[in-house]
Amino acid sequence: MIGTVRAEWTKLFTTRTWIGLVLGACALAGGFAALFTALAGQVQPGQEGYPPVGTQRYETLVFSVPAQTSALLLILGIIGMTQEYRHRTATPTFLTEPRRGRVITAKLIAYALVAVPFALAIVLVDVLVVTIYAGARGAAPSLSADNLQTLAASGLVLVVFAVIGVGVGALLPNQVGAIVGSLVYLNLVEPIVAGVGAIQGAYKWLPGGAVKAITSDFQAPELLQPWQGGLLLLGYGLLAAVLGTFLAVRRDVV
Amino acid sequence: MSRARAATVDPVRVEVRGLSKTFGAVRAVTDLSFEVEPASVTGFLGPNGAGKTTTLRMVLGLERPNAGTATFNGAPYVGLAQPIRTVGAVLETAFHPARSGRNHLRVYCRAAGLPLSRADEVLVQVGLSDAGNRRAGGYSLGMRQRLALATALLGDPAVLVLDEPANGLDPEGIQWLRGFLRHLAHDEGRTILVSSHLLSEVEQTVDRVVIVGAGRLVREGTMEQLRSGAQGSGTVLVRSPEATRFADVLRAQGTSVSQQDGVLTVIGSTTDDVGRRAFAAGVELHELRSHSSGLEEIYFQLTSGSEQFAAPSPGTTVAQEAAR
Numbered sequence: 202m203i204g205t206v207r208a209e210w211t212k213l214f215t216t217r218t219w220i221g222l223v224l225g226a227c228a229l230a231g232g233f234a235a236l237f238t239a240l241a242g243q244v245q246p247g248q249e250g251y252p253p254v255g256t257q258r259y260e261t262l263v264f265s266v267p268a269q270t271s272a273l274l275l276i277l278g279i280i281g282m283t284q285e286y287r288h289r290t291a292t293p294t295f296l297t298e299p300r301r302g303r304v305i306t307a308k309l310i311a312y313a314l315v316a317v318p319f320a321l322a323i324v325l326v327d328v329l330v331v332t333i334y335a336g337a338r339g340a341a342p343s344l345s346a347d348n349l350q351t352l353a354a355s356g357l358v359l360v361v362f363a364v365i366g367v368g369v370g371a372l373l374p375n376q377v378g379a380i381v382g383s384l385v386y387l388n389l390v391e392p393i394v395a396g397v398g399a400i401q402g403a404y405k406w407l408p409g410g411a412v413k414a415i416t417s418d419f420q421a422p423e424l425l426q427p428w429q430g431g432l433l434l435l436g437y438g439l440l441a442a443v444l445g446t447f448l449a450v451r452r453d454v455v
Numbered sequence: 456m457s458r459a460r461a462a463t464v465d466p467v468r469v470e471v472r473g474l475s476k477t478f479g480a481v482r483a484v485t486d487l488s489f490e491v492e493p494a495s496v497t498g499f500l501g502p503n504g505a506g507k508t509t510t511l512r513m514v515l516g517l518e519r520p521n522a523g524t525a526t527f528n529g530a531p532y533v534g535l536a537q538p539i540r541t542v543g544a545v546l547e548t549a550f551h552p553a554r555s556g557r558n559h560l561r562v563y564c565r566a567a568g569l570p571l572s573r574a575d576e577v578l579v580q581v582g583l584s585d586a587g588n589r590r591a592g593g594y595s596l597g598m599r600q601r602l603a604l605a606t607a608l609l610g611d612p613a614v615l616v617l618d619e620p621a622n623g624l625d626p627e628g629i630q631w632l633r634g635f636l637r638h639l640a641h642d643e644g645r646t647i648l649v650s651s652h653l654l655s656e657v658e659q660t661v662d663r664v665v666i667v668g669a670g671r672l673v674r675e676g677t678m679e680q681l682r683s684g685a686q687g688s689g690t691v692l693v694r695s696p697e698a699t700r701f702a703d704v705l706r707a708q709g710t711s712v713s714q715q716d717g718v719l720t721v722i723g724s725t726t727d728d729v730g731r732r733a734f735a736a737g738v739e740l741h742e743l744r745s746h747s748s749g750l751e752e753i754y755f756q757l758t759s760g761s762e763q764f765a766a767p768s769p770g771t772t773v774a775q776e777a778a779r
Contacts, residue, residue: 204565204566204567204568205566207565207566208562208563208565208566211558211561211562211565212551212554212562215551215554215555215558215559215561215562216551216553216554217553284551288549288550288551288552289547289549290549290550290551291549292517292546292547292549293549293563293606294566295516295517296515296516296517296538296539296542296544297538297539297563297566297567298566299516299532299533299535299538300533451519453512453517453518453519454512454517454518
């Protein structure tokens with residue numbers, strides 16, 4: 202099993218996909234942190250304004266920014282699984298370890314573990330940008346217990362999304378379909394559920410609602426407690442993994 | 456490890472028993488049984504679509520048969536402790552195009568717990584060491600086949616299963632592959648199963664053949680047995696100024712003949728036989744030669760069925776074909 206996990210890391214680091222996705226996530230995290238800092242304190246007529254630098258609301262907002270890049274970690278996990286089908290390497294992979302459940306489990310472990318340093322890097326970029334920029338605007342946030350909790354929650358969201366990605370990839374072996382499908386779901390389906398009054402109550406039970414619960418976004422409708430959101434998200438990760446494993450084990454490799 | 460065992464490997468016998476597989480309404484493989492012996496090269500032959508690849512993928516646990524088993528010294532592929540140390544497989548060439556050949560091999564070294572140095576050893580073995588650091592996506596078809604073979608050899612397996620390995624190889628590569636497979640079988644005692652849709656491609660390499668047609672076993676045996684069954688049933692080409700008359704004579708004797716210009720193609724006969732009948736009929740011959748080996752004919756006959764037997768022969772015109 203250790204060998205199979207290490208094989209997954211060798212696969213990941215012998216192509217360049219991870220560099221683009223991790224750098225992209227870092228750039229997004231840094232960019233949004235800078236944007237929210239630049240807008241901090243601005244008042245929008247008729248709407249809630251952006252929280253000013255120095256307030257706890259500002260700090261929670263900017264320290265939950267890393268979680269907003271979770272789609273890229275999701276894509277990392279999806280590619281990690283679906284490239285086996287796309288490039289037909291599923292054949293040598295399953296020839297080397299014919300117990301396919303172990304291969305998928307190894308992939309889940311490998312991507313969960315490798316997502317930790319990736320998430321740390323993304324969180325670090327966010328903290329650096331916020332510390333420097335907000336510091337220049339007069340109030341660099343301290344790494345208080347509240348802020349560390351927000352950062353840790355953001356990092357956890359990233360790791361869980363990488364795991365969900367592997368599960369989604371095992372469910373939908375078509376790479377383009379899996380990526381497009383998940384992005385459509387996250388950016389189209391969930392916002393509609395969140396925005397339509399009659400079904401709004403369901404939103405807090407969806408993955409996006411769980412992320413919002415963890416990162417305490419103030420504009421969202423009624424949400425779960427952060428720890429509940431964390432459990433729910435982990436549950437989605439496991440569900441995708443178990444369903445994906447079940448299907449991948451039964452499917453013929455062609 | 457590999458060098459210590461280089462002389463001979465522990466023999467592994469492959470047994471296929473009653474394999475069947477359907478895809479929807481299509482019966483790809485039906486009740487197929489055969490054996491593959493150690494220290495020999497077995498050709499797995501049949502036309503395209505005969506179910507060869509499906510069979511090999513079931514033998515390797517990649518597809519689930521509807522019925523039947525395939526075992527290696529009694530154990531199914533998925534039951535082998537470290538399968539790639541027992542069985543190496545060359546199926547369709549499968550690499551991530553952005554990954555180098557060496558890194559591709561290292562992935563499977565890691566997965567199987569083999570030392571990474573095995574990657575370099577097998578690259579040398581298949582003659583790819585200079586290209587090891589290049590992206591596999593830039594490899595020629597022949598280089599891809601060699602990399603697939605290198606992947607199969609990583610675990611120093613006692614059994615090698617190869618699906619159409621000559622595809623994409625140049626004549627030199629095919630020559631090399633023949634020698635390589637014979638060496639692995641005859642000198643090192645490995646069990647080699649190599650599929651092909653062309654008998655002529657593997658005729659010089661294989662010791663035994665398993666011939667399938669439409670997903671069923673057609674013939675299993677040694678090349679000698681196949682050859683003995685092939686005698687007296689070749690195709691003979693005849694050039695004669697009296698071609699039309701001679702064709703009528705032959706047809707009257709119940710022989711299948713096709714004619715184009717002054718050339719007759721006589722099916723299911725020998726040069727001796729046709730020469731004797733030409734002499735008896737007083738027909739002047741300008742050329743009399745065997746068109747193809749009897750072996751090829753019997754393979755064709757075995758896999759196509761007798762009523763289609765003469766259809767694609769070179770003497771048949773499109774009009775005749777349409778009238779059939």
